[in-house]
Each structure stands twice: as C-alpha cells, then as structure tokens.
Amino acid sequence: MGKLYEPAxxxxxxxMATEARxxxxxxxxxxxxxxxxxxxxxxxxxxxxxxxxxSNLPPNLPEWQSHLGPGVVSKPYGEPSxxxxxxxxxxxxxxxxxxxxxxxxxxxxxEGIITPSGVxxxxxxxxxxxxxxxxxxxxxxGLVERPLVLTMDDLRRFPSVAEIRxxxxxANGGMEWRGAxxxxxQFTHGMLACCEWTGVKLSxxxxxxxxxxxxxxxxxxxADAAGMSRSIPLHKALDDTIIAWGQxxxxxxxxxxxxxxxxxxxxEGNTSVKWLRRLEIGDQPWHHREETSKYTDLMPDGRARRxxxxxxxxxxxxxxxxxKPCKQPxxxxxxxxxxxxxxxxxxxxxxxxxxxxxxxxxLKGLVLPKALTQFSYKTKWTGQPWLLQSRAIDETGYxxxxxxxxxxxxxxxxxxxxxxxxxWNVTESGDVFNVQIS
Amino acid sequence: xxxxxxxxxxxxxxxxxxxLLAGPLGIGTTATDEVIAGWDIDVRPDGMGLPVGEGSVAxxxxxxxxxxxxxxxxxxxxxxxxxxxxxxxxxxDTLHPEKTVGSYWPYASTLWDYIHRAMPYTAPxxxxxxxxxSISAYILYLNDIVDDExxxxxxxxxxxxxxxxxxxxxxxRPDAQNERCFKNCxxxxxxxxxxxxxxxxxxxxxxxxxxxxxxxxxxxxxAASEVGTSNxxxxxxxxxxxxxxxxxxxxxxxxxACHSSGIAGAPxxxxxxxxxxxxxxxxxxxxxxxxxxxxxxxxxxxxxxxNMSLSNDDVxxxxxxxxxxxx
Numbered sequence: 001m002g003k004l005y006e007p008a009x010x011x012x013x014x015x016m017a018t019e020a021r022x023x024x025x026x027x028x029x030x031x032x033x034x035x036x037x038x039x040x041x042x043x044x045x046x047x048x049x050x051x052x053x054x055s056n057l058p059p060n061l062p063e064w065q066s067h068l069g070p071g072v073v074s075k076p077y078g079e080p081s082x083x084x085x086x087x088x089x090x091x092x093x094x095x096x097x098x099x100x101x102x103x104x105x106x107x108x109x110x111e112g113i114i115t116p117s118g119v120x121x122x123x124x125x126x127x128x129x130x131x132x133x134x135x136x137x138x139x140x141x142g143l144v145e146r147p148l149v150l151t152m153d154d155l156r157r158f159p160s161v162a163e164i165r166x167x168x169x170x171a172n173g174g175m176e177w178r179g180a181x182x183x184x185x186q187f188t189h190g191m192l193a194c195c196e197w198t199g200v201k202l203s204x205x206x207x208x209x210x211x212x213x214x215x216x217x218x219x220x221x222x223a224d225a226a227g228m229s230r231s232i233p234l235h236k237a238l239d240d241t242i243i244a245w246g247q248x249x250x251x252x253x254x255x256x257x258x259x260x261x262x263x264x265x266x267x268e269g270n271t272s273v274k275w276l277r278r279l280e281i282g283d284q285p286w287h288h289r290e291e292t293s294k295y296t297d298l299m300p301d302g303r304a305r306r307x308x309x310x311x312x313x314x315x316x317x318x319x320x321x322x323x324k325p326c327k328q329p330x331x332x333x334x335x336x337x338x339x340x341x342x343x344x345x346x347x348x349x350x351x352x353x354x355x356x357x358x359x360x361x362x363l364k365g366l367v368l369p370k371a372l373t374q375f376s377y378k379t380k381w382t383g384q385p386w387l388l389q390s391r392a393i394d395e396t397g398y399x400x401x402x403x404x405x406x407x408x409x410x411x412x413x414x415x416x417x418x419x420x421x422x423x424w425n426v427t428e429s430g431d432v433f434n435v436q437i438s
Numbered sequence: 439x440x441x442x443x444x445x446x447x448x449x450x451x452x453x454x455x456x457x458l459l460a461g462p463l464g465i466g467t468t469a470t471d472e473v474i475a476g477w478d479i480d481v482r483p484d485g486m487g488l489p490v491g492e493g494s495v496a497x498x499x500x501x502x503x504x505x506x507x508x509x510x511x512x513x514x515x516x517x518x519x520x521x522x523x524x525x526x527x528x529x530x531d532t533l534h535p536e537k538t539v540g541s542y543w544p545y546a547s548t549l550w551d552y553i554h555r556a557m558p559y560t561a562p563x564x565x566x567x568x569x570x571x572s573i574s575a576y577i578l579y580l581n582d583i584v585d586d587e588x589x590x591x592x593x594x595x596x597x598x599x600x601x602x603x604x605x606x607x608x609x610x611r612p613d614a615q616n617e618r619c620f621k622n623c624x625x626x627x628x629x630x631x632x633x634x635x636x637x638x639x640x641x642x643x644x645x646x647x648x649x650x651x652x653x654x655x656x657x658x659x660x661a662a663s664e665v666g667t668s669n670x671x672x673x674x675x676x677x678x679x680x681x682x683x684x685x686x687x688x689x690x691x692x693x694x695a696c697h698s699s700g701i702a703g704a705p706x707x708x709x710x711x712x713x714x715x716x717x718x719x720x721x722x723x724x725x726x727x728x729x730x731x732x733x734x735x736x737x738x739x740x741x742x743x744x745n746m747s748l749s750n751d752d753v754x755x756x757x758x759x760x761x762x763x764x765x
Contacts, residue, residue, distance in 0.1 A: 091640060093723050096519040100559075126562065139469050139477055146462065147469035154466045178730070179750070180632050183639035208462045219480055225562045227555035229480060278477050286482050287545050289552040293537065296606065302531030304542075308609040323644045347618075354631075355624045387631075393618055401614035402624075409613045413535050417611075425631070436632040 099127035104190025126225030145210030198246025266341030300411030340394035354387030485596030498576025540581025685755030703737025
C-alpha cells in the first residue's frame, strides 16, 4: 500500500492536470506528452528509442512496458483493443435494403456465454429509431381495469428482475434448408446472442393494470418505422416475459430496442418487440403481418404452421469452425454452444464421423435455462479428417434432430426454426468447411 | 443489543414489502381515451380497429401506382428484389412456393393494418384511412379477391375472405424425433455430403484469398463478381476463364434450350444489353438465381435449369460461360 501513496506523484499529476485544463488543442497535447515523460522519469528521446527497438518479444523489453500508457478516462466509454476485430457482419445479397435486414453475431470470437452488447446480431424491419427516453411512453390498455401511461422513470420504480437469456432469430440457419450455403459459422448460426436483461416482469405490470377475465392475448407494438407488432398469449406474459430496459449492465443499445423492449425468453426473437410503446390486452390474437405473411412455417403439403414461437434445442461447435481452423496437430479442446427455448441444456454429445458414433461432452460454466451453455471435449487432432457434429439434449428430454429428420417433417421451404445437427468437415490440412450430410 | 435490533428491522421490512405487493403499486398515469386513440392503430380479423372511412379499387389504382409501384411493381409483381404482392396461387405445395397476399395471407385485415402502419416503406403512417382502404382494395383486386367495383369500408372489409385462410394450423412441434444413440447410429455408406457454394459468403475477414470481402452492407459487390471469372477478356475475342470452359458443356446440355433462343423470357446468351444489368448484380446473385431458381420480371428461371442432377459447381461454371459470352 505504502508505495502507491507516495505523496509526490499524485500531486505532480494533479498540478499537470490543472495546468492542462487551462490550455487548448495542440498546446495541451504537447504539454501532456512532455509531462507524462517527466513523470516517468524519461526524456522524450528515450521514449522514441524504445519504440524503435526491434522486437517486443522476450528477452527484449516490450515497447508498451517502457513508458506510461494513457490514464483513466482517456476513453470514458471503453472499447475493445485495436488488435481485436470483433464485428457484426452481414450477407448483403440476402435482403434488398439495409433497413430491413439482418446482421450476425461473431460467435466464432465469443469467449463466454454473454454476448457483448455491441456485437449482438441485428434484425430490423424499418431501421433503428432514435428514441428519446424522456419522450418515450409505454401505454397499456384494452381489456384492463386501469389503462396506464408509463414513463421510463415509472417503469424503473417497479420491482425488477435480471436474467441471462438467449435471443435467436427463427431464421437462424434458414439459408441452409435446401443445402449448405454459408462458408462461415457467423453466417450459419450468428442470428443468436445471449445477454443479461434487466427490467420488470410483464406479469407485474399486468397486476398493476388489472387484466379483465376475457383478456387472453397481448398485442406488443414497437415505436419503429415498421410499427412491429406481435400477439403474445397471456400464459407467456404471466410466465417469464420481461419488459427490459437493461442489457449487460447498462441501458439497452439502440439496436436492441432502447429504451424499452419486450423479451420473451426462449421464443423466436421477433416476438421480443423492440422500442416497445404499447401493450393492448384483447380476447383473441391479431394475426398481424409478422405472424401470418412472415414467421409462419410453410410445410410441404402447402399448409402452414402459425404461432411457432419456441426455439427448440440447438447447438454448434464454435472451435474448430471455418473461421477457427485446426492450426496444428496435437491437443485440442472442442468447444461450442448449446441452447434450448424449453429450459436448461441437459447434455451435449459430439460425433467425429458424421453422426455414426457419439461421445458425451462436459458442460462448462453456468448452465441456465434458456441461455447459451458451453460444452467442451478434450481430444487430439493428428491430421485426420473429421465430420464434426454436436447434438444437444435439453431438460425436457428433447434430442436435437438430424437434418434428414427435419427435412422429412418439414420439407425445404419453411425458412424458420432449422435447429438440425450441424456438420463441420475438418480436412487433413486443418481447414474447416460447412457441409451437409443427407 | 445491536444484533437484536437488526433482526427486528429485517422483520419489519419484510412485513412492509409483503403488504405493499398485495395490490396495485399506484405507479403511472391513467391513459385517457384521447391519448390511447392516437396510438391504437391495430386492426383484427373480426374488424376490430377498422376506422370509419371508405375507399375504392378505382381510387386505389392511382394511389398504388404513385406510392407503391416503384418497389412492388405495377401489378404487384415486385420490382427487382422488392417484395412481390400478387400471384403465386397454387404454388404453395410445389418446389417453388410463392407466398403473396393472394396466395398466402389468411386475413384481409392484416393487409389494412400493415399498409397503414408500415407502408410506404419510406413514409410509414403517412396514409389516411381512406387512402389505406383504397390501396388495400386495389391490392386485393390485383389478387382477384375482389372485383373492380369493390368499395372498401369497415363493414365490407371485415367480410372479405382470403383463399388460404383454412391452411394455417397451430404449431404442432416437437415433430422430428431423434434418439440419443451412441454407437452405429447412421450408415456411412448412405452419406451424401453436400458442400457449400464458394463465393456467395463474405469471407474476407478470415480468408486472405477469398475475394469476397463484403463485410458490410455497403460492401463492394464487384469483389464478389470477380470470383470464378477471368480478367483477361479482350475486346475482340472472348478468352474464357477455366471455369467458363468447364461450363460450356453444361450449358449446351442444360441451359441452351432457353438461353440460346430466349424463349420463356430467358436472356439470350451473347446479348449484351439483355445481360448488362444482370451482370451488375454480381456473380453471387446470378449463381444463387441459377442454382435455386427464381421468378424474375421476364419469366421463371427454374432451379438448375430444371436439371437437378447438376452439381452446384456445374451450374456456376455454366453461369460463368454465359456471363463471359455476354459482355
């Protein structure tokens, strides 16, 4: 402790900071540079010679260790290292316009079950509205005793909850119903994210307004250009729906519905209406465009399933994957994510031979209901080709199906809810390709 | 002393929070009818939410042409890749289902609701109630669901029946049943391994030589369009790339039937004008169109030219041949 409180250094820093505040622009930056060097006890000439040192590797002194780095609040809101390349990405030809499109989470780069807010996949039907929270309202009306208008401050007064839950677009993997198409994990499975969501349970708000006995459905409506609207049955609302304002410890990101969104854990992402402005309680569903024209599943007989809300158990190996090939023979930990909209993941199995034989994996870290769950299998890769697959089993006993099983039931044109076992072909060179076994 | 005090205060606070939660917390402001009315825009199949007002097919035609046709096409056929609003009857159980208002939508109310809340795309909630009635009526007319005399209002609109209504049913998953088998669960002799089509995925961020670097929406599609083609096309004589050379045989077998003569609306191979805007879309789109098939403005391009025994690579090679012959 004693050393840190050496009186001279903080005083010198403080004096410099005061001095710097009186200056502007270039002057100020030059002053700070000189000052920092003085604090470090090095002249600027010394700093430059260190930068030019040929290597940062041992036994040399790394450049970054030879001088002070930027101080506190040099970035009031921090960002990833410049050496990282964590990015949402899209497939431009999928959609006709960026305001009605989709981008994907870089699953290949994620280091745990929480998806950083800045790379959570995006799906808009009319772009991102720029909502001023002071002028945003949630109206709850319809078959209720006490219709209410709530401000963001009002909402924060209610007892709150915080839950880690995944959110997934039902079209995740939908490009691959009729054949392998995408050459990267980010595009085969990236319409998926998992965050901690903070808000009030919808059931709490419904208690506040008093739902009349005839009330069975809720229309949730967004304040975006698409006026996104979905019918949610009361049983879901009373179970686990959250009206959320927080995401990973801070306010929702605009892309995720700032300042307020619905979150229906385990259900197709589209039902979790963003920029939520209105909840109307009614006695029957509304059959709006996103639950008729879209988000219904066309079957081979020409009929279609509606209200296909739940995201069934799914899993994918994230390492190795096309973006993360096997670089050298020897020990490898095969890692991946599993998730189920029906609850907790019970087990994940993997196969190296395209699904002929299977091994049990270990679940790692938190195993939460309706959340991404990590699995791990330790083995050796000696340059032999693999047809790598993972298979999730959830707590209801549901076993993730094969592609053939899904196609036999649903044909190739249902777009949504393709949760079949996925195959990576690891070749002798260690490169990894997306293939389908049919 | 200190200890017993804190126990008492915990007990006290439990009681308070218990009583409080029994009824409404009294948070928020009453929503008056006037406030609700401005935002309560939803319409239901039983007609709830349809406002007073009226529109006609005749009035809808002009409005539609002015406000909608630039994207959705004069007859709802969809300009370029914008959504198609009409046609597709009888296709839902085929290998090329076309889901439109007429062929797929179960309720007419959805049309009124959606147009009113979200269209025109660039100016949502700008249509009046009467305009919405007229344009909705016109789109129903384009789909042969009402006749040209149809007058749309609260009463008539709620009575419109959509042809596909009966074909929706409530989710009956779980459907596909898998077992948690561990040994000899599949027969490798039956495996058919299908690989991805190269060049349609943006991979520039992890493959150095991918040539497909469209990481972002505004990405440069020309990078993709170079895939599989050669740069050495001379002005006088066509020098085909290797891909195109491979494609010629496929073309002769499976594509020339339509593309050499231009029947059924197919762009003629070698006809530069017919191909210029198609080529501008980039090779990836052309390949996807040729492999999966699509309904264009000029006709139907069947998947793989109708010859499903061709591999994706065969088709990509044939497209390269056609494109290189046509610029």
